[in-house]
Amino acid sequence: xxxxxxxxxxxxxxxxxxxxxxGIDISFISTxxxxxxxxxxxxxxxxxxxxxxxxxxxIVPVMDLRTRINLxxxxxxQETKIIxxxxxxxxxxxxxxxxxxxxxxxxxxIEKVSGISGEDSSDFFSGLVKCDDRLIILLDIxxxxxxxxxxxxxxx
Amino acid sequence: MDIKxxxxxxIEEAGENLQRMNQALLELEQNxxxxxxxxxxxxxxxxxxxxxxxMNFKKMTKLTHTMEDVLQxxxxxxxxxxxxxxxxxxxxxxxxxxxxxxxxxxGHEGSNDYDEIINMLGTIRxxxxxxxxxxxxxxxxxxFDKGVENAERAPSVKFNEYxxxxxxxxxxxxxxxxYITVYLDKGCVLKxxxxxxxxxxxxxxxxxxxxxxxVEDIExxxxxxxxxxxxxxxxxxxxxxxxxxxxxxxESVIINEIKKDNTTGIEKAKNQPSKLETEPEVVCENAVSxxxxxxxxxxxxxxxxxxxxLNLVGELIIQKTRLEEIYDDKNQIYLESVQHxxxxxxxxxxxxxxxxxxxxxxxxxRFPRMIRDISKELGKEIVLTMSGEDTELDRTIIDEIGEPLxxxxxxxxxxxxxxxxxRKRLGKPEQGHIYLKAYQEGNNVIIEVEDDGHGIDxxxxxxxxxxxxxxxxxxxxxxxxxxxxxxxxxxxxxxxEKVGNLSGRGVxxxxxxxxxxxxxxxxxxxxxLGKGSRFIIRLPLTLxxxxxxxxxxxxxxxxxxxxxxxxxxxxxxxEIKVVQKREVILLNGIxxxxxxxxxxxxxxxSSAHKKGITxxxxxxxxxxxxxxxxxxxxxxxxxxxxxxxxxxxxRTISGATILGDGEVALIxxxxxxxx
Numbered sequence: 111x112x113x114x115x116x117x118x119x120x121x122x123x124x125x126x127x128x129x130x131x132x133g134i135d136i137s138f139i140s141t142x143x144x145x146x147x148x149x150x151x152x153x154x155x156x157x158x159x160x161x162x163x164x165x166x167x168x169i170v171p172v173m174d175l176r177t178r179i180n181l182x183x184x185x186x187x188q189e190t191k192i193i194x195x196x197x198x199x200x201x202x203x204x205x206x207x208x209x210x211x212x213x214x215x216x217x218x219x220i221e222k223v224s225g226i227s228g229e230d231s232s233d234f235f236s237g238l239v240k241c242d243d244r245l246i247i248l249l250d251i252x253x254x255x256x257x258x259x260x261x262x263x264x265x266x
Numbered sequence: 267m268d269i270k271x272x273x274x275x276x277i278e279e280a281g282e283n284l285q286r287m288n289q290a291l292l293e294l295e296q297n298x299x300x301x302x303x304x305x306x307x308x309x310x311x312x313x314x315x316x317x318x319x320x321m322n323f324k325k326m327t328k329l330t331h332t333m334e335d336v337l338q339x340x341x342x343x344x345x346x347x348x349x350x351x352x353x354x355x356x357x358x359x360x361x362x363x364x365x366x367x368x369x370x371x372x373g374h375e376g377s378n379d380y381d382e383i384i385n386m387l388g389t390i391r392x393x394x395x396x397x398x399x400x401x402x403x404x405x406x407x408x409x410f411d412k413g414v415e416n417a418e419r420a421p422s423v424k425f426n427e428y429x430x431x432x433x434x435x436x437x438x439x440x441x442x443x444x445y446i447t448v449y450l451d452k453g454c455v456l457k458x459x460x461x462x463x464x465x466x467x468x469x470x471x472x473x474x475x476x477x478x479x480x481v482e483d484i485e486x487x488x489x490x491x492x493x494x495x496x497x498x499x500x501x502x503x504x505x506x507x508x509x510x511x512x513x514x515x516x517e518s519v520i521i522n523e524i525k526k527d528n529t530t531g532i533e534k535a536k537n538q539p540s541k542l543e544t545e546p547e548v549v550c551e552n553a554v555s556x557x558x559x560x561x562x563x564x565x566x567x568x569x570x571x572x573x574x575x576l577n578l579v580g581e582l583i584i585q586k587t588r589l590e591e592i593y594d595d596k597n598q599i600y601l602e603s604v605q606h607x608x609x610x611x612x613x614x615x616x617x618x619x620x621x622x623x624x625x626x627x628x629x630x631x632r633f634p635r636m637i638r639d640i641s642k643e644l645g646k647e648i649v650l651t652m653s654g655e656d657t658e659l660d661r662t663i664i665d666e667i668g669e670p671l672x673x674x675x676x677x678x679x680x681x682x683x684x685x686x687x688x689r690k691r692l693g694k695p696e697q698g699h700i701y702l703k704a705y706q707e708g709n710n711v712i713i714e715v716e717d718d719g720h721g722i723d724x725x726x727x728x729x730x731x732x733x734x735x736x737x738x739x740x741x742x743x744x745x746x747x748x749x750x751x752x753x754x755x756x757x758x759x760x761x762x763e764k765v766g767n768l769s770g771r772g773v774x775x776x777x778x779x780x781x782x783x784x785x786x787x788x789x790x791x792x793x794x795l796g797k798g799s800r801f802i803i804r805l806p807l808t809l810x811x812x813x814x815x816x817x818x819x820x821x822x823x824x825x826x827x828x829x830x831x832x833x834x835x836x837x838x839x840x841e842i843k844v845v846q847k848r849e850v851i852l853l854n855g856i857x858x859x860x861x862x863x864x865x866x867x868x869x870x871x872s873s874a875h876k877k878g879i880t881x882x883x884x885x886x887x888x889x890x891x892x893x894x895x896x897x898x899x900x901x902x903x904x905x906x907x908x909x910x911x912x913x914x915x916x917r918t919i920s921g922a923t924i925l926g927d928g929e930v931a932l933i934x935x936x937x938x939x940x941x
Contacts, residue, residue: 148929150922150930153918153919153932164930167924169930171912201910
């Protein structure tokens with residue numbers, strides 16, 4: 111992720127799961143939509159994949175981020191949103207509790223992650239950053255939106 | 267001007283022409299006296315030479331040129347088309363094919379000059395050298411004469427103030443100003459590309475300050491067969507003459523120096539055509555119409571454009587379905603409109619689908635040559651009979667079906683057809699026969715590869731399978747014929763003792779099966795020891811839209827392709843039997859295995875407790891399976907939407923569709939679910 115030489119910062123979208131704030135580099139984000147799409151379950155996929163939705167004629171898979179990073183699930187609310195991210199070969203929708211705002215971050219202020227939560231989750235986190243007096247966990251979107259499809263092929 | 271935009275067109279047309287030449291030579295091999303085929307081949311060679319020349323592929327041009335000379339002599343009965351010459355010609359085609367492949371991969375012909383082939387062609391011609399010289403001088407004369415003719419039409423040119431100033435400046439600097447007119451061959455294809463090369467050459471040694479007509483018009487080919495430029499240069503006109511004449515399809519060049527006292531803009535100093543001092547390499551062409559003849563009725567369309575069209579039609583259909591759900595029977599006009607709209611969209615869909623359809627001939631046409639080569643290599647005598655080449659398939663399937671077919675054919679040649687002496691011993695005709703058939707059946711296209719070889723030895727297969735640990739010996743005792751054949755499709759099965767170039771590597775049939783299933787098709791084998799084998803490939807006719815049966819399974823909606831559905835029955839619990847630990851039902855005396863879809867798909871609700879269940883009887887190839895569903899919703903034409911790369915590994919689902927209410931329903935892959 112290279113920026114122009116003069117700029118040593120990037121923008122991230124911050125959102126919340128429970129009380130913890132997370133951030134994703136906005137260069138991956140295509141759009142944010144309301145959680146009022148009908149989700150069709152796809153058999154034989156991993157638990158975090160809720161299914162697919164019809165996004166203006168395109169079939170887009172949707173995952174529950176909480177489940178993906180091993181947090182307990184919660185009921186949907188009015189605030190629940192789906193963030194559509196564009197990976198190289200496909201798009202994925204990521205369901206989150208609440209979307210906050212776009213923040214500009216200076217790369218030098220990013221701290222390393224060490225022992226934040228269980229061993230499983232550390233792959234998902236690419237750093238910590240302080241903003242005002244809040245702590246935002248940066249997510250490695252490529253790891254999170256990685257194709258999990260070797261799991262769950264129930265045939266034969 | 268950019269020659270690259272022609273590259274794709276060149277590749278396609280050159281490929282087709284090479285293919286046609288191969289076909290023609292194969293025909294000539296069987297009927298050497300067929301004059302029209304010979305003439306045809308000559309014409310194609312000539313066209314190829316021109317095309318290669320236009321694109322500045324020097325090696326390809328030279329090779330084609332040499333070949334064309336040889337063909338010319340054959341036409342004039344100065345040379346005999348014997349087996350030796352035929353073999354050399356085939357080698358030439360192969361070399362040209364390699365040039366083309368290099369061009370496709372890298373944009374360049376590669377570095378091989380194929381001197382050996384050129385020499386071989388040259389040696390064959392050596393006998394008739396006298397005639398060759400005569401024709402050369404004749405062509406020399408021709409160019410000169412044409413030049414004189416052209417000079418009579420004295421052109422004149424006007425300069426504007428700016429141009430006059432530039433020319434004045436040139437004179438001041440001691441430069442020369444030339445007025446160059448180039449005449450292209452009347453049969454020249456791609457005039458603007460040719461003009462581009464000419465410009466390139468002239469600009470190497472000069473600055474072009476004006477062109478008649480203007481550059482844009484030349485790029486759009488808005489000129490007859492000549493155009494002129496005014497160029498400022500230090501060089502002598504000899505340089506331009508030599509260079510321009512070395513470009514093919516240049517008929518003649520008139521170059522006049524504009525002298526100082528002529529800057530009022532009209533008339534030139536000399537008015538004679540420039541003579542070419544050295545011996546020209548261009549051979550005079552007498553014959554020959556261009557390829558343009560068939561382009562009147564057809565248009566080349568980029569497959570991507572068709573895909574876009576198809577997508578749009580798909581969207582139209584989705585919206586049409588939604589409209590139908592807003593049933594307003596009080597409004598007659600609305601009703602009629604919607605029905606009319608439905609008909610139009612249906613027709614539009616059919617038309618677009620037809621546009622994507624391509625005859626299988628496109629894939630079949632390379633097989634005769636391939637079979638000839640391989641059978642020669644193995645010392646077997648094989649005749650290939652093809653039928654139904656005009657059967658059409660969707661373009662995307664055509665692209666993928668070639669490889670599996672090649673493998674099946676090679677299998678037949680390698681394993682199937684016996685050596686001639688063996689066949690004689692068995693009382694069979696020495697010549698083995700391979701039949702390649704294509705035909706439409708309902709919503710499918712069937713392709714069959716059949717041979718009269720010695721069939722598949724089931725015992726040998728069982729042995730090999732046990733050897734490789736694929737099945738146990740006891741399992742083989744009770745196997746049906748079909749079950750043994752199925753083993754053939756498992757990876758790492760191969761009964762060939764020798765690992766030849768073609769087969770015996772044990773990776774063949776399972777790859778064929780996977781590829782065909784990925785196209786939505788199935789492959790089956792029929793075989794009889796001693797008599798032969800037949801491979802049957804069934805492919806769906808259309809890719810993007812299908813008739814489907816919508817059903818509820820475990821509370822969720824799914825679509826089952828109607829082409830798989832044979833019957834729908836209602837079954838009571840007590841009609842379900844258990845045979846060898848599997849649930850089955852009896853249908854018209856046939857035992858049909860029952861598959862509990864809700865269980866397989868892990869649906870939230872289950873039908874295990876229900877008393878009477880609806881069973882959809884579907885076919886996978888020739889076998890029948892019964893799938894349990896909650897209830898039927900109805901029959902509908904649906905647009906298949908790709909499930910996307912994220913889920914591409916899921917085999918039970920072959921795609922998705924958007925229903926009239928905007929929700930997504932998954933399409934079940936019956937072939938994967940049936941077991």
